Structures are given as C-alpha cells and as structure tokens.
Amino acid sequence: MTDTAITAPVVGRSLWGDAWARLKANKAAMFSLFYLIAMSVVCIVGPYFVPHQYTTIYADYVRTPPSFSAYPKPEMIETAMNDAVRRMRVDVKEWRQEDERVFITVTSAKPLDARNIRYLDRSDTFDNAKLESTSADGLSAVMSATIKQQYFFFGTDNTGRDLLSRTLMAGRISLAIGLLAGIVAVVIGVVYGATAGFMGGKTDEVMMRIVDVLYSLPFIFFVIMLVVFFGRNFVLMFLAVGAVLWLDMARIVRGQALSIRRQEYVQAAEALGVRSRGIVQRHVIPNLLGPVVIYMTLLVPQVIILESFLSFLGLGVQEPMTSWGVLISAGAKNIGTANWLLLFPAFFLVSTLFALNFIGDGLRDALDPKDR
Amino acid sequence: MAGETILSVKDLRVRFRTLDGAVEAVKGINLHVDAGETVAVVGESGSGKSQTMMAAMSLLASNGEATGAVDYRGKNLLTLGKSELNKVRGRKISMIFQEPMTSLDPLYTIGNQLMEPIRRHRGLDAKAARAEALRLLELVKIPDPERRLKSYPHEMSGGQRQRVMIAMALANDPDILIADEPTTALDVTIQAQILMLLAELQRKLGMAIVFITHDLGIVRRFADRVYVMRSGEVVEEGKADELFANPQHDYTKMLLAAEPTGRKAAPPDNAPILLDGRNVEVEFKIGGGFLAGPPMLLKAVDHISVALKRGQTIGIVGESGSGKSTLGRALLRLLPSEGSIHFGGQDLSKADKSEMRPLRRELQLVFQDPFGSLSPRMTVGQIITEGLLVHEPSLSGKERDARAVEALREVGLDPAARNRYPHEFSGGQRQRIAIARAMILKPKVVVLDEPTSALDRSVQKQIVELLRKLQADHDLSYLFISHDLAVVRAMSDYIIVMKQGKIVEEGPTEAIFGDPRETYTKTLMAAAIDETKFRQSA
Numbered sequence: 066m067t068d069t070a071i072t073a074p075v076v077g078r079s080l081w082g083d084a085w086a087r088l089k090a091n092k093a094a095m096f097s098l099f100y101l102i103a104m105s106v107v108c109i110v111g112p113y114f115v116p117h118q119y120t121t122i123y124a125d126y127v128r129t130p131p132s133f134s135a136y137p138k139p140e141m142i143e144t145a146m147n148d149a150v151r152r153m154r155v156d157v158k159e160w161r162q163e164d165e166r167v168f169i170t171v172t173s174a175k176p177l178d179a180r181n182i183r184y185l186d187r188s189d190t191f192d193n194a195k196l197e198s199t200s201a202d203g204l205s206a207v208m209s210a211t212i213k214q215q216y217f218f219f220g221t222d223n224t225g226r227d228l229l230s231r232t233l234m235a236g237r238i239s240l241a242i243g244l245l246a247g248i249v250a251v252v253i254g255v256v257y258g259a260t261a262g263f264m265g266g267k268t269d270e271v272m273m274r275i276v277d278v279l280y281s282l283p284f285i286f287f288v289i290m291l292v293v294f295f296g297r298n299f300v301l302m303f304l305a306v307g308a309v310l311w312l313d314m315a316r317i318v319r320g321q322a323l324s325i326r327r328q329e330y331v332q333a334a335e336a337l338g339v340r341s342r343g344i345v346q347r348h349v350i351p352n353l354l355g356p357v358v359i360y361m362t363l364l365v366p367q368v369i370i371l372e373s374f375l376s377f378l379g380l381g382v383q384e385p386m387t388s389w390g391v392l393i394s395a396g397a398k399n400i401g402t403a404n405w406l407l408l409f410p411a412f413f414l415v416s417t418l419f420a421l422n423f424i425g426d427g428l429r430d431a432l433d434p435k436d437r
Numbered sequence: 438m439a440g441e442t443i444l445s446v447k448d449l450r451v452r453f454r455t456l457d458g459a460v461e462a463v464k465g466i467n468l469h470v471d472a473g474e475t476v477a478v479v480g481e482s483g484s485g486k487s488q489t490m491m492a493a494m495s496l497l498a499s500n501g502e503a504t505g506a507v508d509y510r511g512k513n514l515l516t517l518g519k520s521e522l523n524k525v526r527g528r529k530i531s532m533i534f535q536e537p538m539t540s541l542d543p544l545y546t547i548g549n550q551l552m553e554p555i556r557r558h559r560g561l562d563a564k565a566a567r568a569e570a571l572r573l574l575e576l577v578k579i580p581d582p583e584r585r586l587k588s589y590p591h592e593m594s595g596g597q598r599q600r601v602m603i604a605m606a607l608a609n610d611p612d613i614l615i616a617d618e619p620t621t622a623l624d625v626t627i628q629a630q631i632l633m634l635l636a637e638l639q640r641k642l643g644m645a646i647v648f649i650t651h652d653l654g655i656v657r658r659f660a661d662r663v664y665v666m667r668s669g670e671v672v673e674e675g676k677a678d679e680l681f682a683n684p685q686h687d688y689t690k691m692l693l694a695a696e697p698t699g700r701k702a703a704p705p706d707n708a709p710i711l712l713d714g715r716n717v718e719v720e721f722k723i724g725g726g727f728l729a730g731p732p733m734l735l736k737a738v739d740h741i742s743v744a745l746k747r748g749q750t751i752g753i754v755g756e757s758g759s760g761k762s763t764l765g766r767a768l769l770r771l772l773p774s775e776g777s778i779h780f781g782g783q784d785l786s787k788a789d790k791s792e793m794r795p796l797r798r799e800l801q802l803v804f805q806d807p808f809g810s811l812s813p814r815m816t817v818g819q820i821i822t823e824g825l826l827v828h829e830p831s832l833s834g835k836e837r838d839a840r841a842v843e844a845l846r847e848v849g850l851d852p853a854a855r856n857r858y859p860h861e862f863s864g865g866q867r868q869r870i871a872i873a874r875a876m877i878l879k880p881k882v883v884v885l886d887e888p889t890s891a892l893d894r895s896v897q898k899q900i901v902e903l904l905r906k907l908q909a910d911h912d913l914s915y916l917f918i919s920h921d922l923a924v925v926r927a928m929s930d931y932i933i934v935m936k937q938g939k940i941v942e943e944g945p946t947e948a949i950f951g952d953p954r955e956t957y958t959k960t961l962m963a964a965a966i967d968e969t970k971f972r973q974s975a
Contacts, residue, residue: 329810333874336771337824338797347823351814 084355087431094427097420104417108236116216117227119234120385123215124225125189128403131220131228137190142167142212145190153181158205168197168209176203185210189225220405222395231387232410238388239414242303242372243365249307250368251361254314259353261315262322263345273319276312284309284371288380297383305375306368317360321353328352355432362425366418373414389414443612443645444493444530445469449505451485451492451669462488464669465505470613470645477648477660477677479692481893482864485669486649490615494526509613528558531606533599535618540602541590547574547601548586551608558609573604576641577634595757596627600634607638614639615647620655624756624920625964632659651893653692657681665689695894697901697927703945704748704930711914712745712768712800712882716776719760719767737763738774739938743916745882750908750915752929752946754922754961760938761918765884768916769800780882798828801875805887807867811859818855821845821874828878844877845870848903865896869903876907884916889924901927922961926950934958 088094112119125145126136137145142162146169150157155173162168171177177199185194191210199206219228261272288305295301325331325348334344373390375381382388389410396407451463463485470476480486492503493514507514509525517525534540542550551570555561561569567586574582577600590598599619606614616635620628632655639646648660656663656677663680665673665688673686684690718740722732737760745751753761767774770785770793778785780796788796804810811820821844822837832840842852848869859867868888875883885904889897901924908915917928925932926946933943934957942955953959 328812329804329806330812332771333802333804333810333871334812334823336769336797336800336802337874337878338794338827339823340794340827343823343826347815347819348812352812354814 084428084431088427091427091430093423094431097423097427101417101420101424104236104413104420105240108233108240111233112230112237115227115230115233117230119226119230119387121227122225123189123221123227126215126217126221127225128223128399128406129217129221129225130403131218131405131409133216133218135214135216137212137215142190145188149184149188149191152184152187155181162212165211166209167191167212168207170205170207172205174204177206182208182210189213189215219409220403222406223399223403226385228392228406228409232389232392232413235387235389235392235410236413236417238382238386239369239372239390240417242306242388243369246303246306246310246368246372247361247365249303250310250314250364251357253307253311255318255350255353255357257311258315258318259322259345259349262319263326263341263349265323265326269319273316276315280312285378288375292380297380306371310364310368310371314357314360314364317356318353321356322349325349325352359425359429359432362421362428366421369414369418441472442469443472443510444647445506445508446489446493447506447508449489449492449503449507451488451497451501451503453498453501455500462501462669463492463503466664466666466669466671468664468671468674470647472612473639473643473645474661475639475646475648475659477650477656477663478666479650479653479656479663480666481651481692481895483668484666486666487617489666490532490617490647490649494530494532494615495522527554528609529611530613530615531609531611532615532617533602533606533619535621541598543590545589546586547588547590547593551586551601551605554605555608569608570604573608574601576607576638577601577604579604594627595623596631599623599627599631603631603634603638607642610642611644613645613647615649617649618651619648621650621652625922626756626960628655629964635659653681653695653894665692691895695898697898697924699902699905699927700946701750701905701928701930704746708746708748710744711747711781712743712916713779714741714743714768714776715778716740716742717764717767717778718775719763719772720775736938738767740776741933741935741938741940743768743933745914745916747881747914748908748912749931750917750929752917752919752925752932753935754919754925754932755935756920756961758937759935761935762886763938764935765802765886765916765918769802769884771802794827798824798878799881801878801880801883803868803871803875803883803885803888806891807864807871808859808891810871811867813858813860816856816858817841817845817862817870820859821855821870821877824874824878840877841873844873847876847907848873849899863896864892865900868892868896868900872900872903872907876911879911880913882914882916884918886918887920888917890919890921897924904928922950934961 125141125148129136146160146167147157150169150171153171155171155177158170158172160167160169179196179199182194182196185191185208190213192213194208194210197207197209217227217229219232222228222231257272261269287309291301291305331344331348334348339347369389372381372388373393376388376390377394381390392410393407393414396410399406446466446468448465448467449463450461450465452459452461466489468476468478478486478489488497488501491497492501493507495514497503503515505515509530512525514522514525541547548567548570551573552563552566555566555569556563570586571582574585579585579597579600585593593601619635620631623631635646636659648656650656660677663675663677664671665680665686667688673680673684673689680689681693684693717738718736719738721735721737723735739760741764743751743764753764755761763772766772768778770778770788774786776786780800783796785793785796818838818841822841825832825837825840838855841855845852845855850866850869850873854862859870862870872888888904889900892900904915905928907913915928917925919925930946931944932946932949934941934949934955936957942949942953942958949958950962953962
C-alpha cells in the first residue's frame with residue numbers, strides 16, 4: 066500500500082485544468098471557440114480595413130447587390146453620367162470610355178461654366194474630373210473623369226451604405242452588448258444568488274420573493290419605461306437587458322449555493338471558525354463558478370437576441386449606429402427586392418449564436434462533475 | 438450439487454479510455470463459478486473486482502471495453518448481441534448492487550418494479566405477476582408483503598430495500614446471483630440479516646452466488662471459494678477455509694492482518710476533564726409550516742452527558758440514525774442544543790458564533806467522507822492552512838507554508854503534495870489531509886466522525902495508527918464516532934453505545950467488550966465480531 070508515497074508531479078492539475086483538457090477534446094466546441102475569436106477580431110479590426118465608412122452614403126449605389134468585381138458595372142456608367150450631366154443642365158452629345166477615363170462631350174444653349182465639372186466629382190462614380198477643351202463659342206466642351214473603382218462585397222443598403230462595414234460595426238455592438246450585459250447579469254446574479262443561498266432562512270425567502278416580483282414585470286414594458294424616461298442610449302441597453310437576465314442567474318446560483326452550503330467542506334470551514342465572508346469567497350463562489358460559466362455562454366446569445374428583438378421593435382440602438390438586430394429588421398423589409406440585406410447580417414448573427422451554444426454545451430460537458 | 442462449471446471468465450481484460458490514455462482496470466484474469474457454490478471476489482477499492490463482473494454483464498461505462506471471454510454455459514457473453522444477451526442477463530445471471538437507495542426507481546411502487554421484469558421475461562399477465570411478486574416478497578421475508586407491494590422505495594428502510602432488490606434479482610430464478618457489496622451500505626445488524634437471508638435462499642433455490650466484497654469477515658463466514666484481487670489481477674485463489682488458515686500471497690496475508698490491532702490505555706484518573714456536556718439535547722423540526730400545522734419534533738440527542746478527559750478517547754457507537762454524529766456536532770456547538778457544555782471550565786452553551794470562533798482552534802472535527810470534506814477547487818496547501826488564516830492572521834504566506842509542510846509530514850504525506858488538488862489523492866491520503874487540516878491548529882479536542890468508515894481495511898489500520906500516534910504526541914482528547922466496533926475497540930478507552938438518541942450502555946472498553954449487558958450491545962457485538970458461518974460449505 067503506497068498510501069504515503071507520492072510520486073506524481075509536484076504541481077497538480079486543478080479541476081479547471083481537467084475541464085480545459087476535456088474541452089480541447091471536443092472538436093465542435095473548439096472550432097466554435099476559434100470561430101468566435103475570429104469573429105470578434107474581424108468585427109473589431111475589420112472596419113478599419115474596409116474602404117467604406119459605415120455612415121457614408123453612396124447615392125449612386127442604392128441597393129446594389131453584393132459582388133466580388135468592382136463597381137460601377139458598364140451599364141451603370143451611363144446612368145451615373147447622365148445623372149451628373151443633368152445636374153449641370155447641359156446635354157450629352159456623345160461619350161466614350163478609354164481605359165479608366167470617360168470622355169464626355171456636352172453642349173448647351175448657354176455658355177458653359179467651367180465649374181460645372183464639379184458635378185462629375187460629386188458623383189460617387191467619377192473622380193478627377195477635368196475640362197479637356199472648350200469650343201470657341203463656349204457652347205460645347207469635352208470633359209473627362211476617372212471612373213472610381215468601388216467594391217461592395219456585401220452590397221449596399223437602401224440608402225447606399227456599404228453593408229460589409231455596417232455588418233462589422235453591428236457585430237461590434239451586438240457582441241459588446243452580449244458580453245457586457247452578460248457580465249452585468251452574471252455579477253448581479255452571482256452576488257445576489259450566492260448571498261441568498263448561503264444566508265438561507267428568512268433572508269433567502271425575502272430575497273427570492275423580490276426576484277419573483279421582478280419576474281412578473283413584463284420585460285418589454287420595463288424597457289419601454291426606461292426608454293421613455295431616459296431616451297434611447299447605448300448604456301441603457303446594457304442596463305435594461307442585464308437587469309432582466311440576472312434573475313435567472315440568481316436562481317441558478319442560489320440553488321447551487323444551497324447545495325454547496327450543505328457540503329462537508331463548508332461544514333469543515335465552519336468548524337475551523339471561518340467567517341461567513343471567507344466561506345462565500347473561498348468555498349461557495351469558486352465551487353459554483355462551473356455552472357456560472359456554462360450559463361454565461363448560454364446567456365450571451367440570449368442577450369444578443371434580446372437586443373436584436375428590441376432593435377427590431379425600434380427600441381434599440383439609434384441610426385446611423387447599428388446592430389445585427391437592426392440590420393436584420395431592415396433586411397426583413399426588403400426581403401423581396403434585396404435579400405442580401407437580410408442574408409449577410411442573419412448569417413453573422415446565427416453563426417455566432419451557434420458558436421456560443423456549442424461552446425456552452427462543450428463547457429457543460431467539460432465541467433459536469435458527474436462525468437468525473 | 439456443485440461440480441459443473443457454469444460461468445468461466447478467461448483472460449478477461451477491461452480497459453478504460455481516459456484523457457490521460459488508456460487505463461487497464463482488469464489485467465487478464467481467469468475465474469470460474471460452479472453451479473450452486475458461493476464464490477467471493479475480494480479486493481480493496483480499485484482492485485477491479487466490480488469491473489470484472491460489470492464486464493461480464495456488459496454493463497461497462499461507455500468508455501470501457503472488455504476483451505477475453507466470459508462463457509456462460511457455452512456462450513461467450515462478450516460477443517452476444519443485445520437481445521441474445523438479455524436472455525441471459527437479468528434472467529439467468531442477475532445482480533444486486535451496493536446502494537439500495539439508488540437502485541430502485543423512486544417514482545414507482547415496489548410492486549410495479551417487481552412485476553415489470555416478471556411480465557417482460559415470463560410473459561405473465563398482471564394478475565399472475567402480482568401473485569408472483571407477492572411470493573417473492575414473502576421469500577425475502579418482508580413483513581406485511583401485501584401492503585409493501587403498494588409502497589414506494591422511500592417508505593422503506595435500507596435493509597428492506599435491499600431485500601426488495603434481492604427479490605427482483607430472484608424473480609426469474611437465476612443460475613447465478615452476482616452480489617456487488619450488497620451489505621456495505623447497511624448497519625451491521627441489518628448486514629447480518631441480509632447475509633443470513635442470502636444463505637438461506639441459496640439453500641432453498643440452489644443458485645450460485647458471486648459475492649464481491651472488501652470485507653474479509655463476511656467472506657470467511659459466507660464463501661466456499663475465494664479469489665483475491667489486487668490492481669486488476671487475481672493474486673490468490675483457493676478454498677475459503679484453506680485460504681484463511683494458510684494464506685500464500687503477501688497481499689492476502691496483509692489483508693488478513695489488516696484488522697486494527699492494539700488497545701488504548703485509559704488516561705490517569707486525575708486527568709482533568711476537558712469537555713463536559715451535561716444533559717445535552719438536540720431536537721430537529723420535521724415538516725410544519727404556515728399551513729401544515731405544528732412541526733413534528735425529533736429528539737436526535739436525548740439528555741446525554743459526556744465527560745471527556747485530557748488524553749482520553751471516548752468511542753461513540755451506534756447504528757445510523759442513533760444520533761451519534763449529531764451529539765458530536767452539538768458538543769462542538771456546531772448545532773444548537775439544550776443542556777450545558779463546558780470546555781476547560783468555560784461555559785459554551787450560551788456562546789454565540791463569534792464567541793466560539795477563538796475556541797474553534799482547540800475543538801476540531803474530522804469528517805467521514807474524505808471526498809466531500811475537502812473543497813475540490815483548492816490546493817491541499819490552501820485547504821490545510823485555511824484555519825491559520827482565521828486563528829493566526831499575522832502569519833506570512835511563507836510561515837503558513839512552513840506550517841503546512843510540517844503538518845503534512847506529521848500525517849505521513851509528502852510535503853510536495855501541497856500544490857496538488859484533492860481529487861488527485863486516494864481516499865486514505867485525503868483522510869490524512871483532513872487530519873492535517875485539524876492538526877495544524879494544535880487542537881485539544883478532536884471529534885472524529887467515522888474517519889475510517891469510507892476507507893479500505895488496510896488503509897483504516899494506517900489511519901487508526903496515525904491517530905493514536907498523534908494523540909500520544911500531542912496529548913489529544915478524541916471523541917471517536919463509529920459504527921465499526923473493531924476500530925472503536927482499537928481506538929478508545931471508554932465506550933458509549935447509543936440507540937435512538939439515548940445512551941444504552943457505557944463503560945471502559947474492555948468491560949463493554951468483555952461483558953456487554955444490554956441486549957442491543959450484544960446484538961451489535963454479535964453482528965460485528967461473530968465468526969460462525971452463515972452456511973455450510975457445499
């Protein structure tokens with residue numbers, strides 16, 4: 066019997082280490098984890114590399130479908146040119162394209178103003194407009210301009226804004242709300258639930274009845290009240306969503322704390338004379354972190370969906386700022402004419418939620434003590 | 438009756454895939470069971486004795502696989518399809534488990550659970566199945582079987598539940614009954630009754646019994662042949678009588694000698710009384726509430742007086758539910774109680790939590806379950822120094838670490854263990870850690886609440902020796918709570934026998950063991966120490 070001989074390495078593997086090893090063996094969860102990290106990085110860094118600002122309106126490119134080739138397409142050049150020329154209040158006599166430049170010969174009943182070429186520059190399609198030559202009578206002129214190459218990989222929306230940059234910006238907002246509101250809910254929920262569960266008795270009763278009362282308030286009503294009183298604002302979203310979702314967390318944590326309180330190691334700590342705070346800190350909270358982590362990964366998608374729902378109803382973030390929910394809501398209205406407005410944001414949202422759920426499932430398997 | 442071999446296990450290997458690679462739990466064992474005989478498979482925890490039988494019944498966990506052959510009357514059970522297997526499993530070979538609390542489904546009545554397998558396997562109609570169920574309950578001697586058919590498992594005691602499990606196992610008239618530690622979770626007196634019942638049923642029905650146990654006392658009284666297993670291998674086999682009379686392998690000898698030995702001398706008569714409880718009384722409220730009317734009162738501890746001298750060990754003996762643990766906790770003021778408790782002249786009975794806090798370091802407690810009493814998220818070092826954070830807050834981290842090293846050495850553990858986590862240790866090592874946690878504070882009184890009952894015999898012996906050494910070194914007083922009379926006898930110089938919250942008998946150890954006066958004490962002794970056979974060898 067080797068009861069006293071210990072031959073294993075000096076530094077032990079904690080339960081967290083164990084769980085991590087188990088999680089690493091779970092392919093779906095690990096893939097989801099990398100996907101989620103990649104998604105966050107893309108949403109945070111991506112907007113700096115996309116050539117379009119998420120607020121820039123391209124009047125020439127309203128609702129252009131997504132494409133890997135550059136805009137404008139050949140047939141769009143004439144429309145854009147006619148548009149610009151019409152603003153000059155002159156007529157097109159003829160036009161031709163040489164490589165990157167268009168050459169336009171215009172005529173007018175009145176003498177032409179050289180400043181008219183700025184209408185070409187103002188167009189989203191053209192750039193570097195030049196007045197090549199003016200006829201002697203000043204009634205006709207040749208103008209030239211380069212065609213601006215624009216890429217809209219995800220297409221543009223109803224007002225001509227680039228959907229790619231908008232989707233990434235929306236991702237920032239949705240993920241941030243998911244994470245922050247998730248943290249708000251977890252912090253309130255853990256502290257509240259652990260206190261109720263550990264104190265037990267009358268305190269527990271009163272605290273949990275308060276939770277019950279809050280549960281019975283309709284969520285939407287609560288949010289509308291907040292919006293009415295404080296106006297629409299980003300921080301408010303965190304508070305509203307977090308303030309509602311901590312209720313579930315508090316219940317879960319309370320249940321855990323109740324069972325941990327009856328564990329022998331808590332009794333042992335009591336027998337050592339450890340104060341309640343020390344017990345909650347050293348014994349109760351570390352031991353209920355497992356379920357909390359699991360619940361948090363399942364809470365984040367819930368928050369994102371709630372935010373989307375609020376935005377869908379028009380109670381969420383304000384234009385020109387956007388979130389996946391806002392984009393999907395806009396996309397849903399244009400599903401017949403411009404389905405990409407729905408498809409891209411929906412894909413981003415759904416794949417993120419999938420990834421989060423897979424991670425949550427993986428964590429539950431990895432941390433479930435019954436598995437050990 | 439004996440003779441024909443009906444079950445033979447050949448070169449059976451069981452391996453489990455784990456994150457740290459494959460673990461071989463059973464390493465190529467051979468054993469056989471003849472018709473009508475009783476075979477015991479003995480070994481300590483982790484020896485692979487249960488996994489052998491689980492593999493034979495194809496009940497391994499999903500990450501386990503078995504190779505080799507398990508032949509039952511010419512069929513290899515390992516290669517049978519599920520439907521083929523079910524013709525044997527539960528019908529010709531049936532099993533009873535250790536935990537009668539969890540093996541029965543709490544949502545169905547006993548009758549339902551008994552009748553289902555009868556109807557499934559034999560195709561009887563409801564009425565015939567009911568009659569059969571009744572017959573089985575009578576067979577296992579459950580009082581008032583007619584009424585019990587309608588009972589739910591939670592309405593029955595552990596012993597009765599185990600009887601029901603046996604009845605279920607017998608329902609299809611099996612050839613072989615595999616009993617996996619069937620009495621371990623039961624009180625000694627109940628244990629004896631169940632074993633007697635099994636012996637009698639075997640005589641009546643003539644099936645073979647495979648008895649898996651760690652308890653050699655049972656084997657000696659019960660088995661014809663014995664296989665001794667250690668770490669997945671059979672180290673010795675033979676006829677029970679021969680094996681006990683003349684063990685060959687060192688491991689078997691060690692197991693046989695593992696009964697805790699030695700006696701504890703009484704402290705000098707003039708030793709001062711450290712902990713003095715008079716007329717201690719603990720009541721629990723059961724039920725009651727706003728609409729449920731007044732709660733029922735249960736007197737868990739009923740007017741008990743205990744006077745613990747310095748250097749003394751008082752053994753408190755009793756079955757589960759006798760209130761012995763409650764008494765121990767009440768004396769440490771971990772439970773509210775009536776009556777007076779004095780510690781070193783100081784009155785504790787009115788002390789509240791904060792007044793008790795400085796005294797906690799002198800009054801320590803060691804728990805039964807070495808798995809539950811250590812927080813799984815803390816390192817061993819953090820666990821054993823937690824008390825120092827409370828009682829010597831001025832110590833620096835380094836000094837605490839030095840104290841941890843000292844405490845671990847004292848309980849016979851490698852101090853390098855303090856950075857590891859409890860789940861990396863065996864049961865005996867964990868119990869040492871729990872003892873180190875109590876000892877680091879240099880207490881005067883330690884309540885030991887069944888500190889050895891979750892451990893293997895050989896480990897028990899080591900823990901008993903450790904506790905005695907610590908007592909001698911530090912002049913400690915123990916309150917030793919246990920249902921295991923052999924351990925109590927080795928540990929204590931004074932014994933209190935409890936039953937239903939009351940003291941039945943008390944006195945010096947030798948007096949109690951030499952001349953037990955009360956019937957209850959006699960029953961306890963007989964159940965624990967008697968060596969007469971339950972059955973004659975076939």
